Amino acid sequence: MPLTASQNISSDGRSSATVRSLLLRGLRKTYADVVAVDGVDLEVMPGECFGLLGPNGAGKTTTIEICEGLTAPDSGTVELLERNWNSHANELRQLIGIQLQETQFPDKLTVEETVLLFRSFFHRGVAVDEIIRMAQLDEKRKSRVGGLSGGQKQRLAMACALVGDPELLFLDEPTTGLDPQARRHLWDLVDDLKKAGRTIILTTHYMDEAERLCDRIAIMDHGKIIALGTPQQLIASVGGEHIVEFALGTDTNVDVASLTGIPGVQSHRVDAGLHQLSVSELHTAVPLIFASLKGQGLALSEFRTHSATLEDVFVGLTGRNLRDE
Amino acid sequence: MSRWQESSLLQLTLARFRLFLREPEAIFWIFIFPILLAVGLGIAFRNRPADVLQVGGTTPQLVQALNADKGLSAKQFDEADGTHALATGQILLLAIQGPDGVDYKYDDTNPDARTARLIADRAIQASAGRRDAVHAENQLIHETGARYIDFVVPGLLGMNLMGSAIWGLGFAIVEARQKKLLKRLVASPMPRWQYLASYLLSRLVMLVVEVVAFLGFARLVFGVPFRGSLLELAFLCVLTSLAFSALGLLVASRAKTMEAASGLMNLVMLPMWILSGVFFSASRFPDKIQPFVRALPLTAANDALRGNMLQGMNLGQMWPQVAILLVWLIVPFAISLRIFRWR
Numbered sequence: 027m028p029l030t031a032s033q034n035i036s037s038d039g040r041s042s043a044t045v046r047s048l049l050l051r052g053l054r055k056t057y058a059d060v061v062a063v064d065g066v067d068l069e070v071m072p073g074e075c076f077g078l079l080g081p082n083g084a085g086k087t088t089t090i091e092i093c094e095g096l097t098a099p100d101s102g103t104v105e106l107l108e109r110n111w112n113s114h115a116n117e118l119r120q121l122i123g124i125q126l127q128e129t130q131f132p133d134k135l136t137v138e139e140t141v142l143l144f145r146s147f148f149h150r151g152v153a154v155d156e157i158i159r160m161a162q163l164d165e166k167r168k169s170r171v172g173g174l175s176g177g178q179k180q181r182l183a184m185a186c187a188l189v190g191d192p193e194l195l196f197l198d199e200p201t202t203g204l205d206p207q208a209r210r211h212l213w214d215l216v217d218d219l220k221k222a223g224r225t226i227i228l229t230t231h232y233m234d235e236a237e238r239l240c241d242r243i244a245i246m247d248h249g250k251i252i253a254l255g256t257p258q259q260l261i262a263s264v265g266g267e268h269i270v271e272f273a274l275g276t277d278t279n280v281d282v283a284s285l286t287g288i289p290g291v292q293s294h295r296v297d298a299g300l301h302q303l304s305v306s307e308l309h310t311a312v313p314l315i316f317a318s319l320k321g322q323g324l325a326l327s328e329f330r331t332h333s334a335t336l337e338d339v340f341v342g343l344t345g346r347n348l349r350d351e
Numbered sequence: 352m353s354r355w356q357e358s359s360l361l362q363l364t365l366a367r368f369r370l371f372l373r374e375p376e377a378i379f380w381i382f383i384f385p386i387l388l389a390v391g392l393g394i395a396f397r398n399r400p401a402d403v404l405q406v407g408g409t410t411p412q413l414v415q416a417l418n419a420d421k422g423l424s425a426k427q428f429d430e431a432d433g434t435h436a437l438a439t440g441q442i443l444l445l446a447i448q449g450p451d452g453v454d455y456k457y458d459d460t461n462p463d464a465r466t467a468r469l470i471a472d473r474a475i476q477a478s479a480g481r482r483d484a485v486h487a488e489n490q491l492i493h494e495t496g497a498r499y500i501d502f503v504v505p506g507l508l509g510m511n512l513m514g515s516a517i518w519g520l521g522f523a524i525v526e527a528r529q530k531k532l533l534k535r536l537v538a539s540p541m542p543r544w545q546y547l548a549s550y551l552l553s554r555l556v557m558l559v560v561e562v563v564a565f566l567g568f569a570r571l572v573f574g575v576p577f578r579g580s581l582l583e584l585a586f587l588c589v590l591t592s593l594a595f596s597a598l599g600l601l602v603a604s605r606a607k608t609m610e611a612a613s614g615l616m617n618l619v620m621l622p623m624w625i626l627s628g629v630f631f632s633a634s635r636f637p638d639k640i641q642p643f644v645r646a647l648p649l650t651a652a653n654d655a656l657r658g659n660m661l662q663g664m665n666l667g668q669m670w671p672q673v674a675i676l677l678v679w680l681i682v683p684f685a686i687s688l689r690i691f692r693w694r
Contacts, residue, residue: 096538096694119540126538130530134373135366146362147541190540 045108047072047194047225048093053102055088062088063099064249070227070242075220077240078229079336081346085249086229087127090198093227094124107193120149123192125183127199133172137163140171141185148190161185161215177208184215195219197228201235213238233336245340252343260339265292266304269338270315273300273328281322288314297347304334304342359541363549370523371557380518381561385511386568392507392630393500393573404467407433408446413453416478417446422470443467446475501576504569505656506629508562512591513623513649515561517616520550520599525612528603534694543693551596558592578663586666587659587673591652594676597684598648604687623649651675 048070055063063085070076078086091097092104095111095118104110109118131140141154152160158167161181166174174182180200187195200216201209216239219226230236236243237257245253245260253260261267274280280301286294290307305311308331319326341347371377403421407428408414417425428436433445437456444457444467453475457464527533536546562585569575577584602619606612626640627633627649636644644650655672658664666673 094538096534116540119538124535124538126531126535128531129535130532131535132366132370132527132532134370139366139369143359143362143366144539146359147539149540186535186539 045072046070046105047074047107048076048227049103049105050089050093051103053089053092053104054100055085055092055097056100057088061249063092066102066246066249066251068244068251068254070225072225073223075216075226075228075239075241077236077243078227078246079231079233079236079240079243079340080229080246081231084231084246086231086246087198088249089246090196090227090229094122094196095119120190121193123187123190123195125187125195125197125200127202129183131171131179131182131186134170136168136170137174137182137185138167140182141189144186145189151190152188154189157185157189160188160218162211175208177204177211180204180208180212181215184212188219193225195224195226197226199229199231201230201232209235233340237336243336245336245343247340247344253339257336260336261334264304264334264338264342266290266306267334268305268308268331269334270303270305270308270312270331271300271328272315272319272326272330275325275327278324280319280324284318284322285315288318291315293342295341295345297341300328302338302341304338305331360545360548360552363541363545364552367523367549367553368556371519371553377519381511381515381557382564385507385565389500389504389507389565389569389573392503402463404444404463404470405442406444406446406467406471407436407442408448409433410448413446413448413475416475417471419478420470420474423467423474444471446471500569500573501661502632502657503630504566504573504575505660506653508565508588509591509627509649509652509656510624510629511561511565512558512588512652513595513620515557516554516592516595517599517602517620519554519557520596521603521606521612521616522609523550524600524603525606525609528606528692528694529608531694537693547600550600551593554592554596555589558588562588575660577660579659580665583666584656584659587652587655590673590676590680591648591656594648594652594680597680597682597687600691601683601687604691607692623647626650628653646675648676648679651679 046069048068050066050068053063053066053068054061066085066089068076078089080086088097092099093106095115098111106118107121109121111118135143137158138154141157145151145154145157158164161184163178163181163185166178171179171182184197184200187197197216201212204212213235216226216228220239228239240257242254242256243260244251253263255263282294285291285303288311290305290311292304292306295302303311303315312331337347403424406417406423406425408417408425409428409430411427414425414427417423426442428442428445430445430447433442433447434456436442437445437458443461443464444455447454447456455468455471457468459465459468524533527536537543566575566577570577598619599616602615603612606615626636626644627647629649633644633650633653634641651672655669655676658669658672
């Protein structure tokens with residue numbers, strides 16, 4: 027299935043006359059000898075939660091910082107809410123909310139003082155009380171930022187991003203470095219924002235996060251978008267909903283052709299001694315896989331199956347694992 | 352929330368105050384340390400009554416003659432013991448009875464020993480019958496304004512204004528840059544000029560507390576004089592603080608780490624601690640480097656503060672110092688606005 031931005035938009039039945047929250051065309055940015063962003067085209071519609079997924083160094087942060095007006099692209103068009111940074115910078119700053127990677131707020135200010143400070147920058151916005159409640163920081167209201175946990179600090183960053191009641195919200199790796207419980211807590215917060223109809227653009231290198239939160243996802247690698255679509259579309263693009271993984275006791279050659287010839291098996295690849303098959307009809311394919319391996323006189327040391335995930339999409343597209351990097 | 356609470360300039364300035372007041376070390380260095388330094392120097396360099404000088408003589412007649420002068424206290428030594436006492440600093444001078452007169456043994460590079468030589472000779476000649484050709488009386492004065500503490504208080508004030516401005520701005524800005532807070536702030540709609548203005552505003556308010564506490568202490572405890580206009584003194588303090596704030600901003604405008612900033616600050620301040628006449632007059636340095644010494648902002652500030660407090664000069668008489676401070680305010684501020692790194 028072809029997955030390009032324009033086709034995806036038309037398949038959603040939206041016309042190009044719809045007001046886009048974000049439009050990127052031919053975006054390019056080079057640092058010294060590294061091409062960080064290499065021709066990115068994107069469109070994000072109002073009310074969407076859009077994810078940029080990719081390994082570290084894929085160009086996600088550079089892309090999002092160009093959108094935020096923090097970095098100037100070498101070439102290409104950036105349009106936010108039908109405005110651009112050259113002529114509407116002050117207006118745009120009032121309309122967007124930003125959470126950056128690794129911002130450290132002053133340790134000796136309290137939660138309330140920090141939110142109040144950021145609230146003062148916006149002409150209109152949400153009351154400080156309300157935003158603290160929304161970020162579930164009520165109990166920590168009078169606490170100094172230095173005493174907050176990682177998850178609480180991240181929710182404070184979220185509160186500072188939301189305090190201007192933004193039309194477009196940018197979250198750059200919102201859960202990186204958090205423990206599993208704090209991550210789920212933050213996901214709930216993003217869910218609430220989605221229910222409230224906010225347009226959100228987030229970057230992550232956690233595929234489960236992208237799958238759980240995003241309506242649409244662009245997978246980035248080496249500065250390019252290599253796949254774009256809903257999580258379901260992307261997973262379907264692997265060719266099978268299931269992945270069969272097996273390893274052999276001895277390092278022997280497998281007759282790949284006889285495996286891929288089995289009905290329902292879509293593809294085969296080997297990674298560090300682990301064979302992976304993408305399979306559409308698990309219940310009929312698995313007995314045939316066993317038979318084929320037995321017929322070749324091979325002994326299994328491992329065998330398991332799981333539903334295909336975005337990780338498998340990334341592996342299928344790049345031959346590399348997302349989590350390794 | 353009322354209108355004034357929503358002002359971002361006010362919130363930024365309040366944040367600066369809160370961060371400063373919640374940093375106990377900063378309060379010590381800016382408010383307490385200069386006062387401790389003034390107390391220490393005041394005690395060390397207090398004006399004592401003229402010392403009685405310790406001397407020695409080799410005969411009872413000589414000792415008696417020397418003790419007859421109120422400025423001397425004499426003991427009898429033989430020549431060997433006396434030489435040892437000289438070498439160990441117990442006495443400043445040894446008067447040795449020779450066959451045809453008196454020999455004085457002393458170190459002529461020691462000012463006290465030279466004084467002892469003059470008094471000892473006067474005492475011995477007087478006991479031998481010399482009479483003064485001209486009758487003389489002494490009128491003693493101990494004037495405030497000429498003491499060391501009077502000299503050092505304006506110098507400490509200048510040094511303190513320099514330190515609080517450069518440290519206050521430099522560290523806070525570089526820390527905010529290092530923690531990516533600057534980047535977060537410029538990603539928000541905050542007007543950038545307000546961020547820098549909040550530093551200057553909080554500096555000016557802190558300045559009032561700092562200067563009033565220090566000078567009030569110097570006035571009450573040491574009776575340091577204020578001979579010039581207090582309004583002009585306030586103007587000089589504000590001008591000095593702003594000039595050093597501009598320098599602090601320049602130091603902080605590019606540095607990415609605290610270590611780099613700290614090194615730069617020391618590089619800027621160390622020459623001025625030494626050259627700019629905080630603890631001793633800057634005119635002691637050789638003529639060749641005087642133009643450089645005079646052009647330093649701390650020299651100009653110290654000269655102007657001393658001119659106002661000790662000599663009662665007005666701003667018109669001190670225009671070169673005021674002009675030097677203005678240049679140090681405008682040039683670094685203009686450069687740092689151009690090269691400031693927000694991320």
